[in-house]
Each structure stands twice: as structure tokens, then as C-alpha cells.
Amino acid sequence: MKSQIKKITLLLLIILSIKSFSQRNLKIELSENYELGNIILALTNYGRTDPWDVQKIPPYYNEIISYFEPVKNHPLLDSVNYSRKDWEKFLGFRTDFYAFSFDKNGNLKRDYPFNSFGPKEVDKNLELINDFVKKSNYRNFYNQHKNFYNQLMSNYKKYYYIDKSFSFLDKFAPNLKQKSNSNYVIAISPLVGGQNCHRDINSLTTVDFPNIGEDLILGKMEENISSRIVDNHSIFTEMDHGYVNPISEKYSELISKNFDLKKWDNKSGYLGINSFNEYMTWAVYDIFISDNFSKEKTDSISNIYWKQNATRGFIAQNLFSKKLIELHNKNKSKQLEDLYFPMLKWCKKVENKISQPKLLNSDTKNFITLKNNVVELHFSEPMQKSKIIDLVLIKFENGKQTQNRQNLKIENPIWSEDGRNVNFKITSEFEQYAISFYVWNSSNGLYSKNDILLNPQSYILIKK
Template identity: 30%
Template sequence: MKNYFLYLLFLILSISVNSQELKKVNFDSKFRKENQGKSKTVIHEVKELLHIMIAITELGLGNDDMVNQDSEYYKDLIKHFEPYKNEPIILKYDSLIKANPVNYIFLTGNAISYNFKGNKLVKDKNYLFPAQSVSSHTKITENLITKYKKDIEDFANKSKFRKFYKNSTKYYSKIIDDFDTQANIQQQWNWLENNFETKVNNYVIMTSPLIGGLNYTTNYDDNNFNQIFLVIPTISEDKKLSETEKIINNTRPIFTEIDHNYTVVLATKYEAELNEALKIRDTWVNTKQYGTEFYPNAKRVFDEYMTWSLYVIYISDIFKNDQKAFNYVYNDVNEAMTKRGFPKTKEFTDKLIELRKKNPKKNIEELYPELIEWCKTQ
């Protein structure tokens, strides 16, 4: 089942807006004004309830990839909520996810379409039906939170969820503060928009202590307002690492998600050139490595190289003249990407660094043509 969930992770990355879908969001003037140019990290109350409900399903209890089970928080919630694991709504959710794992996304992803008002769930004014599809062939037309609204309310009341959530406020605040100090999404956002023409209005990190190996990025557009929405695990804490190394490690999963919103625009623009430059697939991809099949064309392959190599450039800019920081991220990226089946990572990164040094007044977007020409010679 774990491998199936890792495969699902690839599918999640394909989430996109489809014109035939129902309206997902409503970014009214008040919402746009309050969120323009801002980023925030949220542990959403109803979404956390859904994560907890899934955590105590039979599937959730046995899957530490889907549910992060390595924390005191997890132990506390199991003690509090496991007595309710045989409630009808928990058994229903267990059957839904067993039948189709993407229902995990449809349940947790649509939780933000409701908020608590007392013991009742009331519809959110801005997030109407946000999670409707995972890839082009898996769609729903009914919000599963709406469908099971009464059952969710009954479970929350019976299990005293709102009291548990309130008592965890201090822990949640620490998680949010860690994102600010260890990842600094605003800094990443500013750097990317200085290097690319693409502009984004707003970023939201939606996290939970229970998110395991399933994380994804999607975006919502409404009324000329573009919001990038990241669903990712909490900041990791490795006491063996220096503070700089912790920042590098915790920034990477965020940066290599959000920079796709900028790099993919250029990969699409130069798709014809990339088909020629990367036409010998075996040069760029170790096709024997599991996972590389999810990058089936030159555009996807190039964009993955660019995403990770760009992270090396970002860290070298943030930690200027810090050779230890540069060496750490450089070696980490090269090792990780090579293991994933991208054997030209070191050469690609070296070329991008070289081009940047030769053209200090150019932004990254302006380096694409010369970088693609280099790819043709490999």
C-alpha cells in the first residue's frame, strides 16, 4: 500500500483547473485585498479533524507513509481518539480510501470548504469546492465533506475534537513559527519573482503534524487573483544538523514545489527546443530507476533538473560567501537527484552556476536559451 501512496503523490502533482469543473474558489474583493502579496501557514481546524479521522481508520493506523506517526502529538491523539475508531463515519472513510486512495485528497482537500461555528460546520465563503480532481481521469462532482457533514459534526462532538484542537494551540503555533524561521516562504517568493516574469498574488502553506509522505502543490485562480496552495508536512528537526543545514533541509521541499510555478512556464515556452535538446533520453534519465517514468518527456525532465539546480542557486544567494552552506546544498542536491535517476544533475547545476556568474545582471529566465543550447551538446 505504501508504494501505491507514493504513486499517488505523482498523480497529485497533476492537479489542475479544468473549465468544466464546478467553481472551486471565490476570491472576492475583500479576500483579494486582505491577501495580496502575503503568505501564511495554517493548521486548519476542519482539515485537522479530517486528518485525525483518517489517522484512526484501519488503513491509517497501519500506514506511516500516509499518516505521520512519529510524534508525541500522534500518541496523544491516538489515546484520545482511538476509542472512536469503530464509529460508522470512520469505517466509511476507511472503506472509501481503501477503495480509491485519492479519496484521501478529496476528504482532506475539501475540508477547507467548511469552518466550525459552535458545534456546526458552516460553508466557507472563499473555498467552495477546492478539490475536485486528481489527474485528468479521477474527478468527483460532490463535495465529500458536504455529503457527510452531519456525520462529521456528530463525530467531532462525540469525541470532543474542538477541545483537543484548542488544547493543541500552543503546539500548532510552534509549528507555524518553525515555518517562518526555518523556511521563510516570503523570502523564497521574493527571490523567484526577481528572477522570473511570472507573478503570484498569494501563498498558503496548509500543514498538519499528521501529513506523511503525501504532499502537493496546486493553484487557484479567480477574479485575476492567483493563489499558490501548498499542502506539506511540518518542519523536520534533526539535532545532528547545524542551524544553517536545518534551514537548507526544510526550505528544499517548499522551494522545489513552488518554483515549478515559475519554471514550468519557461519549459512550456521552449518545449520544441527542449524536445530537440533532450531527445536522447538515456543521456538525461536512468530509465531503470523507479519513478523516472513519471517524467515521460523532455519538458518534464528539463523542468525537474531546473527545479533542483535552481535551489542550489537560491541557497548560494541567501547564504552569500558561506562555502559550507553551498557545499552542503550542492552535494545534497546532486546525491538526491542522481539517486532518483537524473544522472546529469552535477553537470546541469555547474552549467547554470557558470551562466549566472557570466551574466550577473540577467535574471534566471534570461539564461534559458543558452542553457538549452548547452543541453543540445550533451
């Protein structure tokens, strides 16, 4: 009798998941208003020089620079020339364009009160924006590129495994509160390089604002499956907030008692439950790719993003993800909500061992000269004795950092018995350079005995 009840319950959950998936109103958009915001940011001095926040993939990016050359000195571009420290304004300016459209006179107007981050930078600059639109003939540029935009929207769903992603999430973490007439929109632009976000526009509409990969932009749909899996993270880890966050809200008190922000988070900017949710969304991504793709393709991908998340302040993402994967693999029929109690119990148990190792001899102001080209590193706690250390040398000129880089692989470095010190030889043509120990796309890294990555901001300055 009990087994029959379990089977019936499971069948009902599957039916609910299928119903939720089939009734979801999904739309991929590359709208005229949203792309306007992205193009404006791309034309600012920050957009032109920062290597991350604006993607500069030709030929589209080059066409933008060429077409808008006559208005490169428009006052709007100075007014919205945000920097990394102004990320809320930068991201808010880009995202809030979603709440606007063009009226019959060709002026941008606000349609509804959606505000993504607080600062109302679009409203503040609306007069300048409308002037820019007319003087640059922006709408003509958008119309000229409609075929390109339509191709991106058409290919997006397949390239990013959207159906597969929703099918997995609806089964693993069903959101039974989701309304059958809810709308889910993915707003895309070839210019978005980072700072993705997930927002509820109103009670029925949720929009994700991800970046999109170079292969999709260039129409290389099937050439590199691993690249597609890597790119999938940009939308999946936004989509699954819609599944993770409602579960976390149910257990918010339990999370606050078992997840100490001071121990798990190093200035990520995500407060309280939001930091936990970020850990969880990435761990669910790791389960998704491990369940749906071959191990040889996914192990290094997870490792790369564990390291990248450490740069964002989530210093123990690797430990968190490994534990959730372990709990999931013990019984794959369990849903995510079933794993919250054991996961949080584990968080409380291990968090006193979480500390991010530091480089004790890291001097970020003064250049040193090596003796016999030997680098000596001293760590704040015992480290795993890696047989391979990946480095990146960053060239300096007149004491200032340049874009010139050199990657090195150090084999068989000499470790002290306690793992607190290591030395190795290094040679470089650079007269002045920094040695950084964070190579984002490498599966190697300097980890403590407790399996926490060395602070990714660690570096030393060298001169000949």
C-alpha cells in the same frame, strides 16, 4: 548611452521585484479543515504503518493516537485507507480539505470547486467524515491544540527563510504576470511527511502544501542551521514552481524539442514539460542555497537531494543542476529566463549519454550465500571507481523484510580495470538480509563514468 539604458532597465526590474514582493498577500495556515484530513489519514492502517507519508513526531502524534482511540474502528478509516499505489487518492483526500469549512451546525461543507488531483475522495466520503467529526469530538481536539498550531504558524516564516526565498526568486526569476492582489498561502500540518504539492486554487490564490521539519515542530529554531536549510527545500521547491512554470510555458515548444523525456526521466510520473519543470525547480533551489549560505553547509545538501531525486525518476538531476549553476556563476546578473536557451542547447547535446547504470547480478527473488563473505557486483556500464561505498543492510525474517537496518561503510573496494566489476568483504549478524546501495543521507554513491547514479532500487539478497 547603452550602459545608461542597461542601468535603467535593471533598476526597473528591481523595482518591479520589490513591488511584487511587498504586495504579495502571504498567509501561513494550519486550518481546522485541513488538519482534519491529515488526522484522518494518520489514523488509517496505512497512516499508522507507512514510515514516510505521515510524520509521527511526539508528543503531538501520540496525543492524536490517544485522543482518537475510541473511534479507531470508525468505518471512515477503512474507506480512506489508501496505499502508496493510491497516491492520487491519498494526496487528493488530504489536499481537497482546503476547499471545505465547517458550517454553523458543525458539518463540513464545500466552499468552492477546487480539486487537486482528480479523485473527489472528500466529497465521496463526506457523510462518514461528518459522522467521524461528531463521534470523535474532533473540533474539541483542534481547539485544545490551538496554542501549538499558532506557534507553528508564527515560527514558520522565519524558520524556512520565506522572506529570503521570495527575495531571491523575485530577483532571479520575476513573474511579471503576477497580480498585485494575488494571495499566496502555505498550508501546513505536523503530520505531513511527504508528497508535497503546489496548486492554484483560483485566479488569485495559490496554495503550497509542504511538510514541515521536526526541529520546527519541537520549537528548536536556532539549534541546527544546516537542518533548516535542508528543511527549506520542502517549501522552496513548491514556491519556485510559481516562477519556473510560467517561463517554461513560454518555451514549451523549445523544451519538447530539446528535452527527451525517455532519456531524462525513469517513470517519475511527471509527463513532458512537467518533468523538465521538476528538474528546473530543484536546480534553482541549488542556486538559492549556494548563493545564500556557506559552501560547507550546502554541498552535501545538494548531493543528498540529487540522489533522492534519482529515486523519483529524475536520474540526471546532478548533471542538470551542475550545468545551471555553472551558467549562473558565469554571470550572476542574468535572470533564469536568460539561461533557458543555453540550458536547453546543453540538454540536447548531452542527453544521448544519459543512461542509468544497472546492477547485472541483482536477483530480487532468490537469496544467495556469499563465498568467504565476498560480495561481487557486476554493472551494465563502466562506473567511477569509488574508494568508499556506503551500504545499508536490511534484515529479512522468513523471507520478509523487517524495519531492522545496519549501515556499513566499505573502504577501498577492489575494482576491475574497466570499472564494470567490484568486490569487497562484508560481515553481518543478520541471517537473511538485502544489501541496498542507496543511502539517502550519504554524499557517497555508485556513479557511472557519465556521472549517473546506479538505479537506487538495486539490491541483492543474502543468506548465511
